[in-house]
Amino acid sequence: MASFWEVVGGADKGGILVREGQSLKSSELPGRLSTGAVLGELERAGERLRYCLLKGTGPAEGWISLKVAGKDLVQPASTLGGVPASPEPAEEVRHLVPPSKVFPAPTSRCFGKDGKMKMLYLHGGGVSKTVAQMQLNSTFKEMPCKKQLEWTIWTGPHAVPLGWNGDFSLKPFGPNFTVYFERLPYANCQRETWEGFDKTLKEFKTFLRENGPFDGAMGFDMGGEFLVHVAGLATEGDPDLKEAFRFLMLFTSTAPKHLSPMGKDRIKAPLQIPTICSWSNSDENHPYMEYEELPLFIHPNFREVIVHHDGHKPPILKKEQAVFWRFARFLDAMEKGREFTPSDHSDNAVRSKLWLPVQRSAPSQPKAEKRRLLVVPDPVGVGADLPKAIEALQAMQARGEPIESQGEPFVSGGTPPKPIQRLELLAQVCQASPEIFQQAAAAAADSSGIDVQGVSFTDEQSRIQWHCDSADVPSRQLLSKDIIDDEKRDSDAQEMARRFLEDAKAGDAPLALVGLGTGAFIAFAVARELVSKGIRPLGLWLVNPPLRLPWSCTSEPCILKDCPVHVLVDRDSTYGPPWRYEVSTCGPFTTSLFVDIDEMVKRIISDVQSL
Structure with missing residues (x-):
């Protein structure tokens, strides 16, 4: 069903005829609807359309015919209507939609006085x-x-x-x-x-x-x-x-x-x-x-x-x-x-195929004696706006201005505690290297079962502008590191994923993935690449990942099939929900909190050891 229409007929008559009602015998409205006008659809009955005028000249509202003598008077317009809506989820994932119940709505309508809503x-x-x-x-x-x-x-x-x-x-x-x-x-x-x-x-x-x-x-x-x-x-x-x-x-x-x-x-x-x-x-x-x-x-x-x-x-x-x-x-x-x-x-x-919650299944895989853990660090590091945010808070604190407050229920709202320390922890995540995972694995009680590998970035890869400019961040609730909205970045991540997998040490041991900060988006691409080849990762751990991603990588549900996905965020964050990663899998999905880098690393190593 089109939402918007463009008038394509009536060029030789100064536009097309508009009537007051649905019937072809209803009164004509003064003036004609100009050729090229853009209309919003309010109602359709067969070959008759009730519209509202968005662009062009003519009656602001009325009824027109879609065709006359087999010729189109109007055609669907994509300029204002957007791309056609995608169909419902594909058959292979439709069973993952929880059965919906009919909403118990009133059977009548217009309950107000004189038939009002x-x-x-x-x-x-x-x-x-x-x-x-x-x-x-x-x-x-x-x-x-x-x-x-x-x-x-x-x-x-x-x-x-x-x-x-x-x-x-x-x-x-x-x-x-x-x-x-x-x-x-x-x-x-x-x-x-x-x-x-x-x-x-x-x-x-x-x-x-x-x-x-x-x-x-x-x-x-x-x-x-x-x-x-x-x-x-x-x-x-x-x-x-x-x-x-x-x-x-x-x-x-x-x-x-x-x-x-x-x-x-x-x-x-x-x-x-x-x-x-x-x-x-x-x-x-x-x-x-x-x-x-x-x-x-x-x-x-x-x-x-x-x-x-x-x-x-x-x-x-x-x-x-x-x-x-x-x-x-x-x-x-x-x-x-x-x-x-x-x-x-x-x-x-862009979200027509997506839904929550997803009906999940636990993947069945025998416990592995050997496991590989591929760690993708943040290619950007702390970036530009994170240090500036820390400096701004430190300057406020130096001036004696409050940077946090404890709320009182139903009196005043509180703010997150220790905002400077929170941002400093985020900076540590963005600067963390694969070596700290190697050290944690070596120190673990059962260290022989995990081979920790890291990826490194070329100068060209490090120069990629993954995030929007700080000036384009739409809200003070966000940092630029939270946003990857350029659709080209998805193809960049996929290309990097293919190269990383080619360079990774060969082996039959199943592979688990960790992504840190912006690196989480790349680790997500690595997981998608593996799944596309019929290889299910042991799991995907994403630490403070970007939350706004290109639509091209999240428009299809359960693209990771039943690969477990685990999102970890720092305890005091006001981070938004990681729903893009949640809808990407029909396997286990979890979110959890950490208070420092050591806790985060040890937890991931322990999780991988348990697989």
């Missing part, structure tokens, strides 16, 4: 109902269906003071600031838990009994995160959440991390509820990889991914924006009760 909004943390209403007014100001949306705002049950979120400019809109839960011990922590969630859920169920059902539920930040959990619980059969709403709109929302106490409550199978997942990569509050992960918990046939450019807030939708009409198309389908089909936009296409 009854909508529910859950705001972000630390704001008031007044701020939430302002956000709604700003986001939907120009939306065609604005008058058909009847909003209810449900504020969080936990009161917090002005400035809980660090924003004291909200004083004129107080005093009743609330949250749905508190992020402990600090936001984006690998162990982050949501204090107060159970109380919020209990009160929300009471609210639903008294005010539901709703057509749609929209959540921003923690409001969206709470709603995803509600949808998951409803799907799993919670009777108090049955028939609560029909669709979701989630802005800048995340899923709990694996190591969080909430990790056990991650969605069990892709949700079958029409959902918009929208965020900005320039968001300053969370690494955007957290936002990228959440759509994978929505079944591909039900999700519309929309990346906007408005930072950490619901987007300000304008008619001249393509994203505006993607929202409009979604809401129009929800209002009319039509089955929603995701658009062919690239935001959807």
Whole structure:
């Protein structure tokens, strides 16, 4: 189904005819739709199309024919629509998708007064109902269906003071600031838990009994995160959440991390509820990889991914924006009760074959007497922005400025402890050499079973610009070392992987792989190269790997087949989720923390010895 169309007919008539309704007998609208105009699809009925005008001249909205006398009047346009969406996962991996249950949505629709859509909004943390209403007014100001949306705002049950979120400019809109839960011990922590969630859920169920059902539920930040959990619980059969709403709109929302106490409550199978997942990569509050992960918990046939450019807030939708009409198309389908089909936009296409969670299997392989461990160090070293970040913090500390703070639940948010030491540990990872693994293996109780090999880089390989420039890092939550977004870097890594395997010592002993920092991306390429040759690595250990990778190396699920993948990150990091590596395998996948280089190295050596 095309999302956007280009008018190709009517050149000899000043454009094509537009009618008010679907019927060919309905009234003609004044003016013709110009040849070359680009349209957003709102509805299709046979050979008739209801559109919204994105580029060109003519009626802003109406019905046109796709063909006249066998000749095309419009053709699918890829300029705004993106590449065609890929099909569902291939047959050989489809069994790895956990069986999804039908979402228990209400059977009717338009529950508001006078047939309006009854909508529910859950705001972000630390704001008031007044701020939430302002956000709604700003986001939907120009939306065609604005008058058909009847909003209810449900504020969080936990009161917090002005400035809980660090924003004291909200004083004129107080005093009743609330949250749905508190992020402990600090936001984006690998162990982050949501204090107060159970109380919020209990009160929300009471609210639903008294005010539901709703057509749609929209959540921003923690409001969206709470709603995803509600949808998951409803799907799993919670009777108090049955028939609560029909669709979701989630802005800048995340899923709990694996190591969080909430990790056990991650969605069990892709949700079958029409959902918009929208965020900005320039968001300053969370690494955007957290936002990228959440759509994978929505079944591909039900999700519309929309990346906007408005930072950490619901987007300000304008008619001249393509994203505006993607929202409009979604809401129009929800209002009319039509089955929603995701658009062919690239935001959807690049992840259309991916999902979480993956049904995993443990590879069966006899314990090896001899093992080889190939260590790929960081070809970049510490890079440019890591030392600058350390120097900036040291300068703040020298001036007597605080560089960390301990939060108080429901009073103020905390920050990661010892930020300078954390970055210094990351620098040690980037400078670590294969020799420290050789030394650890030699010192281990059973040292005879592991042959540690390292790779070295040529001057040409070391000069490759793996990461984006520091000026192009979209958020203060990230370093340039977190991002490899140039698609050419994937082919560079694959070429290096082939050369490293050619140069590696020959032997029949099975091979395990370790990648450090940027080297983790190259080790990932080595693992893919081995699997492509029918050789399964013993395992792949990735230490503080880049999290944004070229789409070409992650668009297909389970490319490593059942190769075990283990991601290790430093304990105090605010690192985003390594979902790109998670979806690459149907074998075991783990994340774990380390406090220093010695612990990290010894753990990997011990893991390899146990295989």
